[in-house]
Amino acid sequence: MGFSEHGNYEVIKEFSIDDPKVSDSNILIRIDMTSINTLDLMTRNGIPGFKFNMPHVPGSDVIGRIEAIGKNVTNFSVGDKVIVNTVYGCGKCQKCKSGYEAQCPSWKCLGLHINGSYSELISVPSSCVSIVPSGFSDEELSAMPLHAPLAWRNIKKLANAVEGETILVRGASGNVGIFAILFSLALKLNVIALSSSPEKEDKIKKLGKVTVLSSNKPIEELNKEVLNITNGKGADIILESFGSTLGNSVDLAAYNARIISFGVLTGAESSLNVRKLYLKNISILGTHNASKSEFDEALEFVSKNNIHPIINSSFNIKEASKAQSMFEKHNLFGKIILKNRF
Ligand SMILES: [Zn+2]
Numbered sequence: 262m263g264f265s266e267h268g269n270y271e272v273i274k275e276f277s278i279d280d281p282k283v284s285d286s287n288i289l290i291r292i293d294m295t296s297i298n299t300l301d302l303m304t305r306n307g308i309p310g311f312k313f314n315m316p317h318v319p320g321s322d323v324i325g326r327i328e329a330i331g332k333n334v335t336n337f338s339v340g341d342k343v344i345v346n347t348v349y350g351c352g353k354c355q356k357c358k359s360g361y362e363a364q365c366p367s368w369k370c371l372g373l374h375i376n377g378s379y380s381e382l383i384s385v386p387s388s389c390v391s392i393v394p395s396g397f398s399d400e401e402l403s404a405m406p407l408h409a410p411l412a413w414r415n416i417k418k419l420a421n422a423v424e425g426e427t428i429l430v431r432g433a434s435g436n437v438g439i440f441a442i443l444f445s446l447a448l449k450l451n452v453i454a455l456s457s458s459p460e461k462e463d464k465i466k467k468l469g470k471v472t473v474l475s476s477n478k479p480i481e482e483l484n485k486e487v488l489n490i491t492n493g494k495g496a497d498i499i500l501e502s503f504g505s506t507l508g509n510s511v512d513l514a515a516y517n518a519r520i521i522s523f524g525v526l527t528g529a530e531s532s533l534n535v536r537k538l539y540l541k542n543i544s545i546l547g548t549h550n551a552s553k554s555e556f557d558e559a560l561e562f563v564s565k566n567n568i569h570p571i572i573n574s575s576f577n578i579k580e581a582s583k584a585q586s587m588f589e590k591h592n593l594f595g596k597i598i599l600k601n602r603f
Contacts, residue, residue, distance in 0.1 A: 273379075281376075283329050288334060288337060290328060295377075301319040320372045323345035334387045348370050362389075396564060408440050415521040422450055429499045430453070431501060431510075432502045440568075446471070454473045456476060459475065461592065496518060501522045519546060520544070576597065
């Protein structure tokens with residue numbers, strides 16, 4: 262499934278392409294399930310300055326079984342059930358060699374730079390493949406690859422969260438937001454969740470001990486509430502996926518805070534008070550994806566802490582157009598799964 266032209270959900274159609282080739286270091290995977298991400302809608306709508314090879318297959322999450330392996334691949338066997346990290350690098354630069362291929366200048370993302378997971382088969386480098394962790398349904402597994410490792414990287418690797426710190430999560434009812442809340446609770450952080458949707462506030466509260474604030478309030482009121490909750494300190498960690506709110510995140514940041522920027526859902530421009538930035542020792546760190554080492558750490562963390570993704574609904578992958586329409590139009594909580602296998 263995919264698109265030959267940019268547009269609304271109606272451009273998503275079924276088409277045939279040649280089976281992907283299996284190079285010496287690659288693995289061919291028969292995809293069982295994938296899930297819908299905001300990135301799928303961005304690629305379908307078109308990204309300014311980004312040229313897609315048409316037809317394009319979206320999708321970044323892969324759960325499946327190994328169909329064939331390249332002759333240099335020794336650590337997997339045909340039939341293994343696997344999960345795939347969304348990003349891989351050139352394999353040659355210093356970042357790739359040190360296990361941080363998401364920082365490779367030539368990084369590639371499944372479903373963005375190359376054909377993705379809305380298909381039956383995919384060929385990926387063996388370096389981004391892992392055996393699935395036990396204790397999860399296939400639906401839960403297919404909800405993890407893009408979002409769980411990014412939430413892990415943001416909170417643990419970039420922000421280096423310490424027990425007892427306060428984290429403020431914007432877009433708390435989004436899929437990275439939900440993982441971020443679940444991980445933060447497991448790490449014993451104090452969680453402040455911002456959500457624009459009143460009906461999702463109760464769902465967020467059911468995730469655990471979370472203070473939920475409405476982001477629809479006037480900014481001065483919201484600022485006052487965050488400062489009250491944190492005894493006037495502000496938040497130690499702020500997950501900033503909105504972009505245009507970066508200046509406000511600096512206002513809400515505590516002394517020595519870390520602000521992690523990983524999206525521009527509400528706009529790529531923001532003005533901020535630089536004086537607060539340096540006088541409060543605030544770090545602003547940007548990232549787009551997690552590397553394989555962080556992917557494996559995230560999978561280990563969800564296993565050890567029995568963290569289960571929230572699933573909203575499942576569709577046959579042939580209904581990808583309808584599923585994307587539902588993803589866009591309705592105020593969903595949790596992941597939409599697309600299935601090749603039932
Ligand atoms: Zn590289």
